[in-house]
Amino acid sequence: MNNQRPNLFVPALIGGAVAGALSSIPFFNCLCCIWIIGGSMLAAYLLVKDSSVVLSIGDGAIVGVLTGIVAAVVHSFIDIPLRPLMREFFQNMMKWAGEYMEEMPSTWEGWFEGGLSVFGFFLRLIASAIFFSILGALGGIIGISLFGRKTPPRTQGTSDVSQDTGDRQP
Amino acid sequence: MEIEKKAFFVYLFTLLGIVIWLGLIFLAPYLKSRSSELHVFIYALFSPLCHQLPSRSFFIFNYPLAVCARCLGIYFGFLAGAGLFPFIRKFSSLALPKTLTFVVVTFPVAVDFLGNFLRLWSTPNWLRFSTGLIWGTILPFYFIPGMIDLLLKLKRGKAALRIEVQSK
Numbered sequence: 001m002n003n004q005r006p007n008l009f010v011p012a013l014i015g016g017a018v019a020g021a022l023s024s025i026p027f028f029n030c031l032c033c034i035w036i037i038g039g040s041m042l043a044a045y046l047l048v049k050d051s052s053v054v055l056s057i058g059d060g061a062i063v064g065v066l067t068g069i070v071a072a073v074v075h076s077f078i079d080i081p082l083r084p085l086m087r088e089f090f091q092n093m094m095k096w097a098g099e100y101m102e103e104m105p106s107t108w109e110g111w112f113e114g115g116l117s118v119f120g121f122f123l124r125l126i127a128s129a130i131f132f133s134i135l136g137a138l139g140g141i142i143g144i145s146l147f148g149r150k151t152p153p154r155t156q157g158t159s160d161v162s163q164d165t166g167d168r169q170p
Numbered sequence: 171m172e173i174e175k176k177a178f179f180v181y182l183f184t185l186l187g188i189v190i191w192l193g194l195i196f197l198a199p200y201l202k203s204r205s206s207e208l209h210v211f212i213y214a215l216f217s218p219l220c221h222q223l224p225s226r227s228f229f230i231f232n233y234p235l236a237v238c239a240r241c242l243g244i245y246f247g248f249l250a251g252a253g254l255f256p257f258i259r260k261f262s263s264l265a266l267p268k269t270l271t272f273v274v275v276t277f278p279v280a281v282d283f284l285g286n287f288l289r290l291w292s293t294p295n296w297l298r299f300s301t302g303l304i305w306g307t308i309l310p311f312y313f314i315p316g317m318i319d320l321l322l323k324l325k326r327g328k329a330a331l332r333i334e335v336q337s338k
Contacts, residue, residue: 027287032220032241033219034244034279057316057320058319058323060316061317075218076218120214124214124218127214131215131218131219132218135219137313137320138309138312138313138316141312141313141315142272142312145266145269145272145312
């Protein structure tokens, strides 16, 4: 009987890489923070698929936090080459919008100024890791709720954690 | 009783967190309008979370908010859901919403995104905000029980470790 806890890191790496990439790539990033939640749901799905024990929503939160950290790292590194391209794109878009809009904020040119220092990079990385972890935890919980087994299989072991993962109403 | 106390703490922490989160979103344009350099930090803080396209954002004090209309809707929805939470769920309950409920509230935001992404239509910001608001309302009903379970899990882990150390 195999009732060992599943490895959290592989699903977190896959989910985090997907979420981090999609939240950075222009046009795909229009779903903003939802990608991080989606990536964590993917990680939770992979975790459930490889697990022989019933997982709790707390397990989902843990894999979600890990996914968020991986996504923050991936996002930060993809962002480095894309940042100058995006700045140029936004500036052109605002110039185009200015031709059609009657009133544009007077100082919009200043919105896109400023580069990214090493300190700025690490600050953004830490901020991303914190925010993405929170959103990742949310995605992991939703993922376990949607994909998690409600009851343990007969031939396999059960975890020592609560089984409050199902579609239960009060 | 102790679980209820911990759950109430998680709830308060969540509520406080989302209020601060929303406060920062509105603080960014205010600080920019007052020529305070702190606005750069706040806009940068939210930039990994949101594309911050001015055309997709609401303006206040003549400047865009720190997140787009859809993200703002999600966060306001989260606040609304957190406000409703004690009236719908017991703090000690780890019950989660039904899968069907999640699918129903996700449908508008998914359709809106797909339509825009495939260039079938371009929805105005108030509609983006509304679909985000609907989706965001359900999120605390996952987040709060999840955090309570995580806290209990960590406590159980600590207790098990203590017993193991004592038995050695």
